[in-house]
Amino acid sequence: MIHVSEFKDLELLSIHKVGNASQEESLICSQEPLQLQDETISQLLLSYFIQPFTNAAEYFRFYHEAELQLNEIFQYCRRIFENRDNFHEQSVNIAKHLYKHSTHPKIKGGELYIAYFSKCQVDGEDVEAIGIFKSETRDTYLKVYLSNESYQVNYDDGININKLDKGCLVFNTEEEEGYKVSIIDSISKQNEAVYWKDAFLQVQRREDNYHQTELAVNMCKQFISEKLPSEYEMSRIDQVDLLNKSAAYFKEKEQFQMDDFAQEVLGHPDAIESFKEYREQYQQDYRQEIPDEFDISAPAFKKQQKVFKSILKLDKNFHIYIHGNRELIERGFDEATNMYYYKLLFENES
Template sequence: MNINLYNAQLENLYIHKVGNRARNEQLFLSQEPYELNDEIRPLLKEFFLKPFREKDLQFHKFSEESTIQSLFGKRQIFEDEGDFVPPNKIHEAIAYHLYSCGNHPHIKTGELYICKIENILINNEKVFAIGIFKSEVKQEFIQFEQKETRLDAILKEGVNLNKLDKGAIITLEEEPRVLFIDSNRYDTKYWIEDFLGVEEMEDSDFHTKKYLKFCENFAKDVVRPAEDKQQEIMFMNRAVNHFASHDEFQEDSFLNEVLENPELVPEFSNYKAEKGAKYKIEDLTEFPISNTAVTTVQKKLKSLINLDTNIQIKLNFINPESAEKFIEKGWDDERQMYYYLVYFNKEEK
């Protein structure tokens, strides 16, 4: 799934303060939207949306028990001109819901920002969304005040605009899609399960990433012990290249092209029967391939051979056949050691 937030615009921003219910702290609700000006609008846009651009995030969907989903289902969210509907006050309902989820004393008080986001592109299609963000961790800073004869240093606390604590972008579609981030892992259940109530969306992105992750572990657990590290890397290169060169995944075609050792075919089937449920691919034999997901996996793929002589060999091949053409593995009887023989034309600077 390709999401573009470059031209996204924030509108109708409400800022509430959500205390910890378990500690009997208060909930403060703003009755009016915050007036965004040209100075603060780009700062808040970067604060809210930067984490969603920098991380590889998977779209989720609301579970049947999600309170947020029920709020969206029962209320009109925007007037025709794009404003939050005042009588329904969905921004207040969202804040009340988050407050009600604060049943643990460790959950931090924070500012809750709720806004409309325009001009989001998903697969080049423009969509509207609601943004829900929360800042919790405060940092100290010094502000200076000029007096007649000196500068006074005043210690204050504020929000670091370089780190958003929690956030969610919810598309306003018939079937809403949800992206979320949570920088504070100690209370993940509070934000993801209790507040948002989301579960994984099993789309082409999901299937592509899960199947390639399964292949990566098959390579590590089965291919490497049966052959060697070089063959493990080559298998994954062939697997990723297969995904990159096809629009539709067919498991039979994949196995014929990627598993060069026929003895590993039944091993693959056995491994899938044993581990497939963990990756939610146990019954998956065909699906549309997500090019975005393939690119993400390619960037993360490690192609290092670490040797016990403190030497590393990095295989950086677009075409996996290059590994067979330019590197050979053998055994030296005299030294009683394995070796790699590498062919090249010249050393790169």
């Protein structure tokens, strides 16, 4: 986990303007790093850059389809870590690389900030870090000031320090695997924004317990929701019951064990065998490996737990949320109305 309070000093900062190349907007690179002399400005910038990462529990790493050394951002960061005297030169290279990939017509131009932190803490380890941040959105601010013993109002154009558009923190650890990298992209759901993660940075998720938990949650959900109903006659209520048991397993256990999960959640030998076969096919289809055992990441499960939807939707009239005992709900058919029904058993109503 990233702790903002552990980012003590913003030692170096270079700012460049990166426009949209396809719109014939310019790339303007500063000649030297910004001289940070005002402590208040330094702290505001530090908050602007780092605060959005406080809830980032997922890490990435640089990669390249051929070999890691061909990833340009990886190389520029490595040169800075090797010698801080390279900082500004490499910040210009990073700006040029971003400009080269800023070709989608909807990509906004903006200021690019390259920062160097001599000491920060990530997952309990003190390391150096490089920050790459881009601001694309500008806001209008009202300025109220006193003039000739009367208050006046004016406006100015600026950056909202509570809204970082895009960010990347590169930690000087695990270099041989492509460093430990954390990213922020406030508009990542839009198609034009994939250039930040996939084209510019070229990062992929690290195969850690966060990633493994995420994969296992999705695999279990798909198996229960898609595979089991295609092989066995299952009511929707039985599916929901298995989804609830799966969610409880990930929430309550500290470690995921494949055989333990299969026995505790599925139980039936045929279902367990089908689950093992499905796991093998899932790994082939997604080209991802899910270990037999791994520590469950609580942040990963919290993010993914919505996939275990325990809701029965009955026509357009009712939604039934099922949280507990499967034995307290029964399904039947009413011949008089020629319709299905559920009988719910409970002790107290509120």
